[in-house]
Amino acid sequence: MSYILVVDDEKDIRELIGEILVDDGHDVRLAENSEQAIKFINETPPQLLILDIWLKDSKMDGIEILKSVKQNNPTVPVVIISGHGNIKIAVAAVKQGAYDFIEKPFNIDQLILVKNRALEANKLRNELVMMRKKELLTYEMVGKSSSFKVLLSNLDKVTRSNGRVMLRGPAGSGKEMAARYIYLNSNRVSGRFISISCASIESDRMEEVLFGTEEGGLIKPGLLEQANNGVLFFDEVADMPKGTQSKILRVLIEQVFNRVGGVNKVRVDLRVLSSTTKDLSEEIVKGNFREELYHRLNVVPITLPSLEERREDIELLAQNFIKSLNESEGLPIRTLSKEAIVGLQTLSWPGNIRQLKNTIERALILGPLSGEIKASEILQNEVDGRHNTQTLESTKFEFVHLPLREAREVFERDYLITQIRRFSGNISKTAQFVGMERSALHRKIKTLDINSDIRE
Secondary structure (H helix, E strand, C coil): CCEEEEECCCHHHHHHHHHHHHHCCCEEEEECCHHHHHHHHHHCCCCEEEEECCCCCCCCCHHHHHHHHHHHCCCCCEEEEECHHHHHHHHHHHHCCCCEEEECCCCHHHHHHHHHHHHHHHHHHHHHHHHHHHHHCCCCCCCCCHHHHHHHHHHHHHHCCCCCEEEECCCCCCHHHHHHHHHHCCCCCCCCEEEEECCCCCCCCHHHHHHEEEECCEEEECHHHHCCCCEEEEECHHHCCHHHHHHHHHHHHHCEEECECCCCEEECCCEEEEEECCCHHHHHHHCCCCHHHHHHHCCEEEECCCHHHHHHHHHHHHHHHHHHHHHHHCCCCCCECHHHHHHHHHCCCCCHHHHHHHHHHHHHHHCCCCCCECHHHHHHHCCCHHHCHHHHHHHHHHHHCCCHHHHHHHHHHHHHHHHHHHCCCEHHHHHHHHCCCHHHHHHHHHHCCCCCCCEC
């Protein structure tokens, strides 16, 4: 049973349509003006809106309601009711996003036919959205650290707008995942998410890839057309060829372009997100990036933290990778031993989340099919040179040649540095874990001359 909202200022027509739809097995609500209509839509978005163009004694007419629905609830199909003298307006409404229109006076069969088609189209659209969400959510955004919570809050603030967002952060920090999060929670999820790696496309092919080609009547749409009504993501935008930058700038301003070899204008409606690991202000000074394009893309800048800044999330991220790699690659489900978790939390992660994911995937591929993941599997396979067997043996040799007091100081210093790093510089948590009073730990840090970014 579908929920259908009927909006018409004529009581007889409104109630007639309602009776027809109820008899056909639907849950129906009736509204006589825009105030009631918007109130009902905000309470529970309908699965179909049947809307009269002219509404007497109403703050908004049908076209204005249509625009509001398409902006705030774009997946709701809208069928316009139009008198004979308003056919041109009804056709214009279809161009603005209405599913179809019915001319007054209408017959019951026509109403039922259009209603069924609109509901079926809505059902297929929703199924497509769910498929895309399932496809894109291979790795969820997870975390509990304060820096992650700030990031998620910032992302949530920009999901519902169409503003351009520039995602900044070190390589491997999850910028594309953040872009996908914005897309999945936006009103453009029924459109496509197109990701363009600006660094991987040859400069002489960039325009064909973006704008498409038109030759001898044969049209090959580019990525801009494919992203129409959706989201276009420029990954590492600093690597976009200088010549292409000026043409992309024009698209951002006019939402219009020509295919390569074509003469007809192509109009698109898309939201643009971008990412960079470089300082674009420096690239502008060097002459590598257009300043006007930078300002067009950098409407809302969001910085992603490195994995070093969110060590509290490492265990959650690792567990999530194990689950998702099982679903996507068929790798075994294994749990992390306590020692492995500590190892992951204390390692250095210059490659950030991407490096962590690779480490987990490598352990699952090379390790046994069951049982806990041991710390030795993590350390043995991690490419960080400081953690290979040879380095560990050298450390043992260094201790052997030291007097006990000096060796103990070296151990205490390395141990405390490791634990402070593990708890992201939080002295309170470090003291609790190592079993010391916080004041005593502060004295020990001072005695051992340990410099750290201490957070209380």
